[in-house]
Amino acid sequence: MQLSDLKNLKIAIVGAGYGGASAAKALSLLGADVNVYEQANQIREAGAGIGLRPSTMNRFREWGIFDAIAKVSSPSEIFEILTPTGDPIMKEEWPVAGEQTHTHLIHRGDFIDALLSVLPEGMVHLGHKLESVQDKGDGAVLTFANGTSVEADLVIGADGIRSVVRRELFSDKEPVFSGEHAYRAVISADDAYGMVVDDNLRMYIGRGTKIYLLPLRHRNQVSFDITALCPDGTWVPEVTKDDLLATVEGFDERLVNITRDLDMDTVNIRAVYDIDSIDTWHSDSVVLMGDAAHSMLHHQGQGANSAVEDAGALADAMRDADSVKEALALFQATRKPVTDTLQAVSRQGWSEGEIDEVFPGQKPASIGAKG
Template identity: 60%
Template sequence: MRIEDFKNLHIAIVGGGYGGAASAIALKSIGAENVHVYEQAPAFGQVGAGIGLRPTTVELFRQWGIFDAIAAVSAPSDRLEIVTADGKMVLAQEEWPELHGFAQTNHTRIIHRGDFIEALFGALPPKMVHLGYQLNGITDHGNTSTLTFENGESVTADLVIGADGIRSLVRKQLFTDKAPVFAGEHAYRTVISLDDTFDLVTDDNPRFYIASNGTVAYNLPLRHRNQVSYDITARSEDDTWAPIITNDYLVALLEGFDQRILDIARTLDISKVTSRSVYDIDPVDLWHTDSVTLLGDSAHAMLHHQGQGANSAIQDAGALANALLEADSVPAALALFQANRKPLTDELQRLSRLGWTPESAEVAFPEQSAAK
């Protein structure tokens, strides 16, 4: 499609997470002007913990002209280290894939989720962002689709991007009503001061501590904030969305771990710990119609073990913009987008379900081996 075509294309994005915001930025970067993001929350807040934005993702930020904004609220990392639960043996220590794969070195950026969302939306004109718009339904007319919202408003667009997450209503109404799949795990996350880590953090690189029973404790340094993201994943049969926990419960989970990890668990303000059951979705056979596409978690929600969820959503955004430039129509672009991205995300979903054990942690990035 010609760049001139984008100026008249009405694009509606459902969901104001990483995928939705990145899609708006990517489309804006190729000339789209009539792009609107509809987010159900009434406001953006500082929620969540830390994530790692990989070098290939960082390269997109450079292309979109937002690298400086991301760098200002993140810390650079050059490697990932995986160690035994007691911290006495290094199982794997590897540079991030593609660290030196571009004209400039692209470190993985360790960032707080709230800072990341603020930086993304700070790159968009306020008129593109609509808060308090909870999707009620979608009707596909072929070349256009209509969104209806709980507030009574409706929007008809030439292209609708369903970036509405793991419980996507767009996916449920147009593609598949299969429910998310419980992984048999819980994830506990919080952000604490570096001063409260008992000297656990010594550099800017994430470190995973892995036990033979599948429990993983990992930390992502947020040194620019003088903080660290402290995370635990452990097996559980309780599929309650937000399980109730105590400090004693966390300490018991971490028996045999590095004493500093236990000390942190014992002294945490438990009211500030996010407790969640872990879910993903089975691969979705079809992501698109002629005027609607899924993107990010709505298309391929994956477990967090490989740290690829946010990165995949942002890579989707770049791939969708490229497909629109390459194809001669919106339907052709959506087909090309799925053809380019689905094999990659199917494999990442599969790898993410494998989890971590000391035996499986011979390499830090199993997707690298799978691609060979």
């Protein structure tokens, strides 16, 4: 689009998470009038650590914010998969051959803080819970629970797995339970029984459980994540220390000790959900991105990375296409085949036989959709 057209374009982004904040940065660099509306009164990111892939870090370099992310993260060179007792299964070097930027390991809270810190003051509006969106063809109107309404030339739904924008305009399908729970905590590296010796991510896998040790050595901490099979699809299930210890039975005794030492009040506990692939992400003036468009299971570590990649692809499309309508079509054509594949691959975390072995006769119906 012409620079003059972009500068006259009013964009409203619903959601100030990774995707929404990244899109706000990328689109504002094009000169568009961007505002972000977030339902929370305070943005706090629960959970633990994630890995930002080289392509994601390269987007930050392109937007001039690489240093802001790098200073609160640790570069990592290797990802290892091991048996429960630490025997090697696979070792992958990252970055892949030919890429010079490293994967960076970062705490989720530090990540969102860094993204929001590079946005202009006043761009993000807190306390705006979306109630409805009206697509008018050449624009859209957002109505919020606080009584305000906003009209924009382009609305971007970056409002997560339970997206109001998606439900109102594109798909009324509910999120799909994976048959797993995720238990996440951040602990001091000093309490990791000597298991954090470098900046490399390690995953221990066996009989229905995966344990991720993701170093955050710039914080002298480690993200300790357990993903375990469980038929309870309650969104925020009640779980005891004994439940956690049962999931790590047979693992390296140091991993068991870390689990035993956890303060349950600091453990983020949730059932793991994604969404089925939806056919259409956009109309002429409204578009979905990130988890709102393609929420996926975390087995491939691609949720946050895909949201940032969406933001970059959307900005590229807005720059290169002749109109908003053409840009949104180009964005979907570019990103949807990629995320459809990632969604499918991420659902292959467990075999049906393994689920039956761990929970005989208790397989949730939704697991059958995992393929």
